[in-house]
Amino acid sequence: xxxxxHDRWMAKEMAQIERQRDPFPWFREMRAxxxxxxxxxxxxxxxxxxxxxxxxxxxxxxxxxxxxxxxDGAMMDRGPPEHTELRGMAEEYFRPGYVRDFTPAxxxxxxxxxxxxxxxxxxLNFVEEIAKPLPIMIIAxxxxxxxxxxxxxxxxSTRLAESPAKLDEDKxxxxxxxxxxxxxxxxxxxxxxxxxRENDPRDDLITKFLKKEEESETITRQNTIAQCGMLLIAxxxxxxSYIANAMWTFIEEDVLDDLQDGSMELEAAREEVLRYRSPVxxxxxxxxxxxxxxxxxxxxxxxxxxxxPSANRDGQIFEDPDEFRPGRELPKQPVPFGKGIHYCLGxxxxxxxxxxxxxxxxxxIDDAELLIDEIEPFFSSEIFGPVELPIRVTx
Ligand code: HEM
Numbered sequence: 001x002x003x004x005x006h007d008r009w010m011a012k013e014m015a016q017i018e019r020q021r022d023p024f025p026w027f028r029e030m031r032a033x034x035x036x037x038x039x040x041x042x043x044x045x046x047x048x049x050x051x052x053x054x055x056x057x058x059x060x061x062x063x064x065x066x067x068x069x070x071x072d073g074a075m076m077d078r079g080p081p082e083h084t085e086l087r088g089m090a091e092e093y094f095r096p097g098y099v100r101d102f103t104p105a106x107x108x109x110x111x112x113x114x115x116x117x118x119x120x121x122x123x124l125n126f127v128e129e130i131a132k133p134l135p136i137m138i139i140a141x142x143x144x145x146x147x148x149x150x151x152x153x154x155x156x157s158t159r160l161a162e163s164p165a166k167l168d169e170d171k172x173x174x175x176x177x178x179x180x181x182x183x184x185x186x187x188x189x190x191x192x193x194x195x196x197r198e199n200d201p202r203d204d205l206i207t208k209f210l211k212k213e214e215e216s217e218t219i220t221r222q223n224t225i226a227q228c229g230m231l232l233i234a235x236x237x238x239x240x241s242y243i244a245n246a247m248w249t250f251i252e253e254d255v256l257d258d259l260q261d262g263s264m265e266l267e268a269a270r271e272e273v274l275r276y277r278s279p280v281x282x283x284x285x286x287x288x289x290x291x292x293x294x295x296x297x298x299x300x301x302x303x304x305x306x307x308x309p310s311a312n313r314d315g316q317i318f319e320d321p322d323e324f325r326p327g328r329e330l331p332k333q334p335v336p337f338g339k340g341i342h343y344c345l346g347x348x349x350x351x352x353x354x355x356x357x358x359x360x361x362x363x364x365i366d367d368a369e370l371l372i373d374e375i376e377p378f379f380s381s382e383i384f385g386p387v388e389l390p391i392r393v394t395x
Contacts, residue, residue: 125390
């Protein structure tokens with residue numbers, strides 16, 4: 001992906017630390033002006049209202065994801081029929097019934113992390129010690145990354161999730177270069193792992209994807225490699241931000257007691273976190289034809305960006321959208337996981353990881369407080385969440 005193109009993904013208004021920390025007043029302002037605006041500087045259309053964000057995300061014939069991803073050849077940036085086949089390759093392994101079978105293994109991973117994080121210390125960095133390691137371990141376990149390679153795998157994954165250090169151009173370039181390098185190494189890694197399974201099949205997703213590749217006339221080795229890499233990237237920082245946004249919100253809203261004594265359901269609270277602080281900021285598409293959205297003309301080839309956190313706080317749909325109210329009535333479903341053919345494949349997995357980690361954490365502590373006044377945000381056009389969450393716990 002050309003850097004210039006990548007730069008167009010982030011609206012200039014979002015490229016400030018205050019907006020990254022709290023983009024919601026800006027979204028509110030933009031929604032008040034209308035469902036969609038044209039940004040001349042980026043030659044891009046930004047979409048803020050719930051109905052129009054859904055329209056752009058789900059009408060794949062008019063709006064394609066092709067060309068919006070770092071990794072070429074995976075389901076994410078393909079349309080039908082390729083998308084159907086690539087998604088079909090992985091779909092059954094991410095259904096709730098399938099991932100539920102992994103519960104004991106996931107619980108063990110969560111317990112081990114909590115043992116370490118809560119080992120005699122009262123202060124911890126919730127992101128670094130808890131929210132970050134779990135998703136990477138789980139996807140690595142599912143794919144079948146050997147234990148001894150886990151550290152290298154984690155380093156690549158961390159690099160790929162790095163935020164392009166604020167607005168410093170040199171650092172930004174370094175980050176991009178490190179990312180490209182990590183991407184190459186990761187692809188080479190999966191290429192080797194796939195080859196190993198040609199003669200030594202195992203009970204893991206890499207082997208299952210390889211079988212699908214062998215049975216298919218259209219899926220190439222490059223697709224299989226891209227699929228593995230993409231799963232690692234897609235489910236990593238997103239789930240970390242989900243778990244971190246949940247803890248940040250629970251402490252800020254003072255609902256830890258309610259969650260612990262059961263007067264507030266964790267499931268309802270998690271779902272409201274996904275609406276209130278949606279971890280994924282934007283859904284990017286390119287118009288495949290001259291078209292219109294909410295009466296605005298959009299030419300073929302134009303970049304169109306839908307803002308999920310804005311859709312999920314659209315006051316025309318959700319009452320008092322800026323209030324955190326678990327169990328609220330929902331006239332329409334919030335869309336933190338997208339909509340349409342690209343609806344998040346990993347949504348059941350992400351929910352399960354968050355449920356396991358948050359419930360265990362709440363069981364093991366009495367109370368928690370934030371040790372910072374202002375959140376240090378993950379500086380990104382894609383992800384909304386803290387990079388650090390220092391907290392003090394009593395156990
Ligand atoms: C809270 C955590 C997560 C959030 C908020 C999230 C959000 C999203 C969103 C919004 C999309 C649609 C993007 C678009 O339409 O442009 C998406 C797609 C996708 N997500 Fe997630 N995701 C999360 C976790 C995961 C996990 C754990 C995995 C897998 C390990 C995963 C795998 C995928 C894949 C493969 C797609 C592309 C599906 C397709 O193109 O058919 N995600 N996700």
